[in-house]
Amino acid sequence: MGLAGPSYPKRIYLSTPHLGGGELAYVQQAFESNWLSTAGANLDAVERKFSELVGLPAVALVNGTAAMHLGAKLLGIREGDEVVTPTLTFVATCNPLLYERARPVFIDCDRASWNLDPQLLADFLRRRATVNRLPKAVFVVHFFGQSADMDPILETCQRYEIPLLEDAAECLGAQYKGRHPGTFGDVGVYSFNGNKIITATSGGMLVSPHVGWVEKARFWSTQARDPDPHQNYVHSEIGYNYRLSNVLAGILLGQLEVLNLRVQQRRAVAFRYRDAFTEIPGLEFMPQAPYGLHTNWLSCFLIDQTRFGLSRNELIRQLEVSNVESRPVWKPMHTQPLYQGYECVGGAVAEDLNRRGICLPSSSSLTLEEQQFVIDRVREIHIQSKDRGC
Ligand SMILES: Cc1ncc(COP(=O)(O)O)c(C=O)c1O
Numbered sequence: 001m002g003l004a005g006p007s008y009p010k011r012i013y014l015s016t017p018h019l020g021g022g023e024l025a026y027v028q029q030a031f032e033s034n035w036l037s038t039a040g041a042n043l044d045a046v047e048r049k050f051s052e053l054v055g056l057p058a059v060a061l062v063n064g065t066a067a068m069h070l071g072a073k074l075l076g077i078r079e080g081d082e083v084v085t086p087t088l089t090f091v092a093t094c095n096p097l098l099y100e101r102a103r104p105v106f107i108d109c110d111r112a113s114w115n116l117d118p119q120l121l122a123d124f125l126r127r128r129a130t131v132n133r134l135p136k137a138v139f140v141v142h143f144f145g146q147s148a149d150m151d152p153i154l155e156t157c158q159r160y161e162i163p164l165l166e167d168a169a170e171c172l173g174a175q176y177k178g179r180h181p182g183t184f185g186d187v188g189v190y191s192f193n194g195n196k197i198i199t200a201t202s203g204g205m206l207v208s209p210h211v212g213w214v215e216k217a218r219f220w221s222t223q224a225r226d227p228d229p230h231q232n233y234v235h236s237e238i239g240y241n242y243r244l245s246n247v248l249a250g251i252l253l254g255q256l257e258v259l260n261l262r263v264q265q266r267r268a269v270a271f272r273y274r275d276a277f278t279e280i281p282g283l284e285f286m287p288q289a290p291y292g293l294h295t296n297w298l299s300c301f302l303i304d305q306t307r308f309g310l311s312r313n314e315l316i317r318q319l320e321v322s323n324v325e326s327r328p329v330w331k332p333m334h335t336q337p338l339y340q341g342y343e344c345v346g347g348a349v350a351e352d353l354n355r356r357g358i359c360l361p362s363s364s365s366l367t368l369e370e371q372q373f374v375i376d377r378v379r380e381i382h383i384q385s386k387d388r389g390c
Helices: 022-033 041-054 064-074 094-098 118-130 150-159 213-221 246-256 259-277 312-320 348-356 368-388
Strands: 060-061 082-087 103-107 137-141 164-167 187-191 204-207 283-286 299-303 357-360
Touching: 022 041, 022 246, 041 204, 060 064, 060 213, 064 094, 064 164, 064 187, 064 204, 064 213, 064 348, 082 118, 094 246, 103 118, 118 150, 137 150, 150 164, 204 213, 259 283, 259 299, 259 312, 259 368, 299 348, 312 357, 312 368
Parallel strands: 082 103, 082 137, 137 164, 164 187
Antiparallel strands: 060 204, 187 204, 283 299, 299 357
């Protein structure tokens, strides 16, 4: 198929950082105080503010992956342990399991929210309980800005007394029945990577309701140096260099001030696409589960190739020619070369979402003109494909 069509003069990216304006003052304070380090007033303040936001103690880390790793260690995950995790996620959810030589068991998502299927989880744990082979822990991922359905997931985990870690890297600002995803389980993890709803260029946060767990993570994150009366460097456990810098904490402080606005803006972008595409056959908007607030961190659609006129891959290719970045929904973990050979419960739903799902430019800073260009291109590409009879 020919790849003609207008090209936008400036590349339209999928999801870009969007400064609020307050960041530089905090960064400046870090410079002026000379706390260009993994300690300082910005770090203290950002942990306090994040704690106030979600209602749990918090420790700021270099990124969400480090937070996942320390979360896995807090749950006591060790070599050979099995851990349940959704197959539809970004690889950083499960890589920390491999760091610890543990074994993921993947579970499919449901169509209602694209999150971990609570029924599949309940069935799996019931089967495992009967053969006395319960997994060590469950990881749940809040997918693309929408919370998983936590009530049935919590009920199942509590029934079998299995600890729960929530990967809320993509879900800051969302709600589940009025509460923050990431605050229901034993550990919650957030990411401030450059493509997230707010960013510190890179950064992560770990929260926990358990007394002492956040302090333990903080201890590990700064090389696990034992207290010593002579300030000697004494180590009895493996530590990591996972603490966020005080400079980046300043960026995050500024970003937290605009979190609610960013949620509104991401949602507005998503609903503008949804409304503009109602006339186009074969484009299905990502479901908005009734139990909470979806941030629509990424604006996603499923493509029905027969009705739309061309495949998801073809649409990505044609948008690319027009200088528009789009991308597939995550490739499920059970289909990754890295994760061959691990058990997967179901998987067909995640495979279908990966095959047909497209994420369109979703930045909160996307201008109306840029978004209109994307909308017009999608419409034209659809019409041209129909005319060509593809
Ligand atoms: C679901 C999920 N988990 C974990 C991460 C890792 O976060 P980071 O990039 O901050 O390490 C990300 C994103 O990057 C993510 O999307």
